[in-house]
Amino acid sequence: MIDGLTTGHEPAFDFPRFAGLPATPYLVATTPRSGSSWFGHRLWETGCLGAPIEYLNFAPGGPLGQLSEDRGAQERHWQSVLATRTSPNGVFGLKAFPLQFEDLGALNSHLLDAVMRFMLARGADTRVIHLVRRDRKAHAISYARASLSGRWRASQEGEGQAEPPFSRRAVDNAARLIERQESTWAAMFRDLRIAPLRIAYEDVRSDPASALAAAADYLGVTIDPAARVSVPEIERQNQDGARVWAEAYDAGDDAGEGSA
Structure with a gap:
């Protein structure tokens, strides 16, 4: 947990404890700054589509950072969320980025293997919602600014905080990182023969009800x-x-090239 911030991982938001394993697990496969937190919460608030947030994000300083070096605690956490974040109808959602799977593989390969077997090795029953952001320039700018400022949530913003100076290099680097992660998803879908449901963030924003349906x-x-x-x-x-x-960016400015 993060002091002073509501992250969604708090026990107050748990569903009633679910007995057994969820019958309908699914992955929200996406990339940072795709609007995935907002989309995941819209799925969650239906009460019927699990609570798809980042249960495998053990990065230091994050909401689960206290587990970053304790593999046993990470595995107990995974078992706990399967019980407490499965909606009463048996649906469990997990939101993840490729970089998180890569980090988890380096940190706790045993847990990654268990997650992959449970979530993605279900044959024709494997379910993945692939959330993308159609406006690639806006996506890269959002990623670059958050990376430079360290402000990933509105609750981290405040008066008097300086805007990070524009950096074309940071935007271009962010665009390449997004593309690399999208390529990782595409390869995984191909290798596992997964047919994901592809949803664009812009469509979720304009018509949430249709996206949820x-x-x-x-x-x-x-x-x-x-x-x-x-x-x-x-x-x-x-x-x-x-x-x-x-x-x-559109004007071709090159400010900040030496600092990115």
Whole structure:
């Protein structure tokens, strides 16, 4: 957990404890800054589509950073979320980036193997929702700015915080990193013969109900309005800086090249 921040990992947001293993696990396969937290919370609040957040993100300083060097605790955490973050209808969602799988493989290959077997080795029953961001320039700018500033959530923003100086190199590096991660997903889908449901963040924003209906249909789940639950709200970050960066990028500015 992170002091002063609501991350969604808090026990107060658990579902009633689920007996046995979830019958319908699915992966939200995506990349950083794709709007995946907002999308995952929309899925979660239906009360019927699990609670897909980053249960395998053990990076130091993150919401599960206290587990970063304890493999036993990581494996107990995984078993715990299977029980407490499975919705009552047996649906469990996990959100992840390729870099998180790579980090977990280096840190705890035993857990990664268990996760892959459970989530992605189910033959025709394997379910993956591939969330992408159609506006690649906006995606790369968002990733670059967050990486430079360390501000990944609106709750980390505050008055008087300086905007990181524009860096074309940082944007281009972010774009390459996004492309590399997308290529990793594509290779995994091909190798495991997975046919994911592809959803664009822009479409989720413009018509959330249709995106949720598509996800439920893909998973073979009926959304019951009476099952709706309260989840932590994901506030959109201020977009003023992103607009300034987009204008500078389009204008061909080269500021910040030496600092990225």
